[in-house]
Amino acid sequence: MSSKKKLGFATRQIHEGNLHIPGIAPLATPIFQTSTFIFDSTAQGAKRFAGEEEGYIYTRLGNPNAAQVAQKVADLENGEAGLVAASGIGAITTAIWTLVKAGDHIVADDMLYGCTFAYLKHGISRFGVDVTFVDFSQPGALKSALRENTKVVYFETPCNPNLKIIDIEEVAKQAHEYNKDITVMVDNTFCTPYLQRPLDLGADVVIHSATKYLNGHGDVIAGVIVGKKDFINECNLFGMKDMTGSVIGPFESFLIARGMKTLDIRMKRHCENAMKVAKYLEAHPMVETVYYPGLESHPQHDIAKKQMDGFGGMIAIILKASREKSEELLNAFELCTLAVSLGDAETLVEHPASMTHSTYTEEELLACGLNPAMIRFSIGLEDPEDIIQDIENAFKKVFG
Ligand SMILES: Cc1ncc(COP(=O)(O)O)c(C=O)c1O
Numbered sequence: 001m002s003s004k005k006k007l008g009f010a011t012r013q014i015h016e017g018n019l020h021i022p023g024i025a026p027l028a029t030p031i032f033q034t035s036t037f038i039f040d041s042t043a044q045g046a047k048r049f050a051g052e053e054e055g056y057i058y059t060r061l062g063n064p065n066a067a068q069v070a071q072k073v074a075d076l077e078n079g080e081a082g083l084v085a086a087s088g089i090g091a092i093t094t095a096i097w098t099l100v101k102a103g104d105h106i107v108a109d110d111m112l113y114g115c116t117f118a119y120l121k122h123g124i125s126r127f128g129v130d131v132t133f134v135d136f137s138q139p140g141a142l143k144s145a146l147r148e149n150t151k152v153v154y155f156e157t158p159c160n161p162n163l164k165i166i167d168i169e170e171v172a173k174q175a176h177e178y179n180k181d182i183t184v185m186v187d188n189t190f191c192t193p194y195l196q197r198p199l200d201l202g203a204d205v206v207i208h209s210a211t212k213y214l215n216g217h218g219d220v221i222a223g224v225i226v227g228k229k230d231f232i233n234e235c236n237l238f239g240m241k242d243m244t245g246s247v248i249g250p251f252e253s254f255l256i257a258r259g260m261k262t263l264d265i266r267m268k269r270h271c272e273n274a275m276k277v278a279k280y281l282e283a284h285p286m287v288e289t290v291y292y293p294g295l296e297s298h299p300q301h302d303i304a305k306k307q308m309d310g311f312g313g314m315i316a317i318i319l320k321a322s323r324e325k326s327e328e329l330l331n332a333f334e335l336c337t338l339a340v341s342l343g344d345a346e347t348l349v350e351h352p353a354s355m356t357h358s359t360y361t362e363e364e365l366l367a368c369g370l371n372p373a374m375i376r377f378s379i380g381l382e383d384p385e386d387i388i389q390d391i392e393n394a395f396k397k398v399f400g
Contacts, residue, residue: 009076009194014261017071019064031254032064061241065253070224072260073214076193077206079226083235084253088189088209089115090246091223093123095205098231098239099183100151102128107145109136109155110368111164113209114352116187118359120154135368136166137300146178156187157196158304160342161316161352161376162369163291165300168307172202183231189213189343194267195310205231212343213313215259216266220252266381270313270343273387274379278315280388286399291316314342315377316352323373325398327351330375332394335386342378347387350376 007015019029037056039045047053056062066084074082085091096119100106108120110133120131134141136155146153153175157166168186175182185205186198192213198206208214210222223246225235240246271294278292290297293304294311304311319326330338336347340356350356353365353372362372379387 010264012075013072013263016075017068017257019068029065029068029254029257031250033250034063035059059250060245060247062236063248063250063253065250065257066248069210069222069248069253069256069260072257073193073208073210073224074226074232076263077188077199077226078193078197079199079206080229081232082224082226083232083240084210084248084256085223085225085240085244086246086248086252087221088113088187088207088211088223089119090244091207091209091225092116092187093119094235094239094244094246095185095207095225095227096124096152096154097243098235100124100129103149104151105130105132105147105149106152106154107132107134107142107150108153109159109166110134111159111162111370112154112156113160113187113189114357114359116154116156117357121359136171137164142171142174143178146175146182148179150175150179150182152183152185154185154187156190157307158190158293158312158314160190160314161357161374163293163298163314163316165293165298165304165307167300167303168196168198168201168203172204176202190312190314191308192263192267194264195271195312196308199226201307204228210256211341213267213270214263214343215256216263216343216345217255217259218341218344218346220255220259222248222252222256266345267310267313269381270379271310273381273384274313274315274377275311276384277377277379277387277391280391281315281317284395286320286395287317288320289318313379315379317375317377318371318373319375321373321399323353326373326375327354328398329394332397333390334393335382335390336377336394342376344378345381347380347382347390348378352376 069084070082132145134145172184175184184203186203187207189209205227208224282290292315336349339348340350
């Protein structure tokens with residue numbers, strides 16, 4: 001649907017990648033719940049395996065529902081191509097396994113989603129790949145970590161869970177000036193392409209946990225990789241097919257395509273609600289610090305304004321109280337739901353140090369400036385007054 005390239009975001013999130021089947025003509029792309037696809041002849045099968053003829057072979061190598069989502073996300077990210085994986089971690093590991101071998105080096109920001117950190121710190125390092133963690137928001141930190149054998153520069157922005165903002169343009173420039181072949185990979189989960197498009201800012205690859213805002217309804221685990229056609233092809237036919245096998249099911253892809261039809265509307269509402277909640281929290285006498293990129297008090301607010309079209313739905317706070325009291329507060333919410341994950345219609349609250357980021361030791365958390373008492377909110381789509389009232393009630397229950 002290349003003629004749609006110039007259409008608006010909402011139009012593309014709805015129409016891009018949809019399959020039109022003549023004769024039956026369903027509006028929604030049907031679910032192709034099949035493991036394999038029939039060949040006309042041995043010659044056709046051989047041609048498809050050899051890449052000499054277009055067409056499906058086997059769902060681990062491609063499926064129309066996954067292709068629909070891949071095309072939607074790639075188009076919205078202004079990328080050439082996309083690949084859908086069975087999880088965000090599936091997307092990350094598929095992309096990285098495609099790029100590195102023993103003896104290579106990765107530079108990663110020190111604040112990452114807990115399992116991304118575990119994969120880089122404890123997983124891939126077992127196979128002879130060196131990983132250096134530095135704080136990309138510190139001037140000179142990335143430059144000093146780059147080496148001749150650096151293959152990948154990896155980061156999130158905003159970071160999970162402390163909402164640190166990293167200047168995408170600056171990181172891509174520094175990495176490519178050092179070596180144009182370094183792959184700059186950005187996890188864009190917190191923003192989605194509606195709020196931020198890293199490829200336009202010089203990054204090479206975008207990663208998503210589609211489990212979160214892209215799907216948006218808390219009922220799917222999925223991931224996406226977006227980048228240049230050749231790289232995505234390699235991710236598909238090597239990283240995914242032979243290394244991770246992290247293949248999405250057709251039904252999960254169907255649900256993501258369905259969820260994505262309302263991505264812009266949901267993201268707008270997440271941003272509006274989060275700004276109201278962040279302002280309420282900032283004025284609360286029991287709150288020491290609010291981490292929300294939309295607040296002027298956020299240390300990288302100017303970078304956020306420059307590279308984001310809105311500030312997202314994620315907030316983190318530190319209370320003027322102990323870690324125990326913070327945990328008590330988490331248990332006192334009624335509407336806000338105690339659960340990990342994010343980007344859903346429901347407001348979710350969690351304790352990173354003991355949950356999503358328990359893969360970091362307490363020393364490792366402190367080293368990247370994260371207070372183990374931090375509470376993380378994923379602000380949902382409920383009426384903002386009700387979210388704020390629930391937070392107010394929880395504060396009253398714990399602090400009187
Ligand atoms: C920023 C970020 N990236 C990647 C992931 C991993 O995604 P998944 O849980 O879909 O594997 C998560 C999960 O919370 C995340 O928050």
